[in-house]
Amino acid sequence: MAEDYIKNIVKNARNAANKLRHMKPEDKTICLPILRDKLQSDKNNILLANRQDKENAAKLVQSGNLSASLFKRLDLEDGDKFDSMLQGITDIDNLPDPTGKITYACRLDEGLELYRVTCPVGVLLVIFEARPEVAVNITALALKSGNAAILKGGTESRLSLAALYSSIRSALAKTNIPPTAIQLVETREEISALLSQDKYIDLVIPRGSNSLVRHIQSNTRIPVLGHADGLCSVYVDKDADLQKAVRVVVDSKINYPAACNAAETLLIDRSILSTHFPTIANALAQAKVELHCDAEALSSLSNQENPYFKSCEEKDFDTEFLDLRIAVRTVDNVEEAIAHINEHGSKHTDAIVTENEETARSFMQGVDAAGVYWNASTRFADGFRYGFGAEVGVSTNKTHARGPVGLEGLVIYKYQLYGNGHIVSEFGESDQKKKYLHQRISMLEDKDA
Template identity: 45%
Template sequence: MTSVPEPSAELLQRAGAARLAAVSLGQTSDEQRAQALQAMADALAEHAAGIVDANREDLERSAEQGLAPALMARLKLDAKKLEGAIEGVHKVAALPDPLGRRQLHRELDQGLVLERITVPLGVVGVIFEARPDALMQIASLAIRSGNGAILKGGSEASCTNEAVMKALQQGLSQSDVSSDALALLTTRQESLALLRLDGLVDLIIPRGSNELVRFIQDNTRIPVLGHADGICHLYVDSAADVQQAVRVAIDSKTQYPAACNAIETLLLHESVAAAFLTAAIPRFQESGVVLRGDDASQGLGVAEAATEEDWRTEYLDLILSVRVVSNLDAALDHIRRFGSRHTDAIVTTDAAAADRFLAAVDSAGVYLNCSTRFADGFRYGFGAEVGISTQTLPPRGPVGLEGLVTYRYRLRGDGHIAADYAAGTRRFSHRDQPL
């Protein structure tokens, strides 16, 4: 079993510097933080060629080491993908300020006024695998929400991450935000020791494999936000438009199969299964998707047999398990047993079936007649996301700025003391005021 080492003096110094920078960052204006993001985006654009070259080096090394295709897809950061990531930074800069929002304004008594105001979390620690674009997303969301960030990417993306972080810190150095607010860890020892930085780090966000997330959850006292699995389902109901269902299924699986919001299991109502598979199997074959099915779906053309383990497997690849179910209740039961509470969808023209599915499936995202690939912070209009949370408590689903703020109660009085209210000489009015 891997042990979690004590943090080194250097790591403690860097984490302490990030903490101090975060305190100052939390007191900056909306304009200052937005300008810092614009400077970060400009620096990324200025260093774009070097970042792409660094990524090419990572790709070549990882290919030689036999990195899995799904991780290779996540690792790739070409000029087009980098351009999109930079645009994401600009979009985060343009989002409304999440800080200083008054959520509660209540007069407890004359001259005694309570407010609840949004404030930053402090410092977030983010550990992610093979996703250099995640570094840009997380850094931009952290700075925009007034938080420091300590980031550790996978070793397979080491060259890219260092090139990206160099650009981001250069951008911050040209703004009113200290470059100490962002720190990049480069070794496994540092990433493990990060888990012991309670008191300096306020939240850990893991983005990676089930094993990574489980290990972090089991080895830190710092709160953890994230998801271990992305086992997403698409249920094709008896009242589905078959052509629409095929289109949604193909996109949900093949648009980016390495993503956690790609479907891994297709559930087909028995009355529509034959028509669906007749239309869908050639499309899946054209896209290189391997179908693994139960006995009923194999009888309708699915070539390979599925095992019990397939229903609980996140492939992150062009593999899709298929099951024929007798009714909506059977589909709901399958999702309850094998789902990961990430994103699940139904295709149907039956409003009652749609409403029941949307109400009964306890996932972070529950969709009707659309691809599960929409489970994404950028597509939700968040600008970017720090990750996707499948926990029941908020934040849930794609986590943007609102997931990186908490709140503080502020009470203003004029010599008020609790003893007066205990004695009955004063009484609470509890009158809500305009926000």
């Protein structure tokens, strides 16, 4: 890969990001309805390309070179995925502009005022596998938040991405947004070269397998926002309502098993092994879920012959199955459940089913994860469901963004100081020196970020 080619990509992205910083909100978002309309009119061509990708990917699945979960994520005709992609653009368009918002204002002295103001991150490098609709999600979120984005999808979705990118470019051409605000790259060699461009790229957002994310984290100096695993757990407490437990556990596992927010571990309180667990286990088995149970859990099902009930291995509790399998462990209480999750979980999303508010609050406070839920499916961990319009990904980081990341995760802030010839040497602790006022002031008027 020619170094000049990569430099050209990142410099163009930086120039586009600098121009986006100065654009008014209405000038940035005017492209979103245009983009939606263009994608709608190009739907047949996009789906044709997607079918070709699926035909090629099916051969890779048969040969063992592509997982079934990645294949499922590739499908733009799965359910209402295409329409949801378009609706996401509208939802993002309807959200307020996240830039130029004052989050802190302080008067340091008369005529000396400090403001903390939200602003775009700059240039995003987004690397993802399988899901071609991510290109559209990122485009809408990046432009709304004033960021430029370089997109790299998986080779399995190459034709779908080319069709989507053609629509994106056509939409941008009808606006004042720089055409290089969104760029698509295609080869793995380009990823390695781009990961070295920390002078121009401000944030890397990987969406894909554990190996992909860890490779990126280990091979760049650029900050990385994302998660490597989706090891989510559901804990059924001794005070759980059985009907709620069945609903939450089954939905968490089977609603979309290939998703990172699907449950991979089921923790059962020992005191309800005989009362609750058999019903929950049978409901999962009826949905064709394999239960990899510890000795106690399996023993409580000993009077039932079911091919879906199996013995677990210790590694199962550190495995992201991404299909119809779940690991089951027996615990003594909520404290042991919390300890298990904090040891084996991936800090993504974990849930408790209980009618005991004190127990629930203990769980939600004690579990170290981006999302903690009470009597609700882990599958709710999603930017669209949170009202973000769409998401750039899910972050398990402990930096400026955590959990499903939408518009607010694509802005940072800067401190703006307005003075009138003020100098630091005039301030100090002696009687002759001025003292800082540190008075909080109104944050009604937005500043230019």
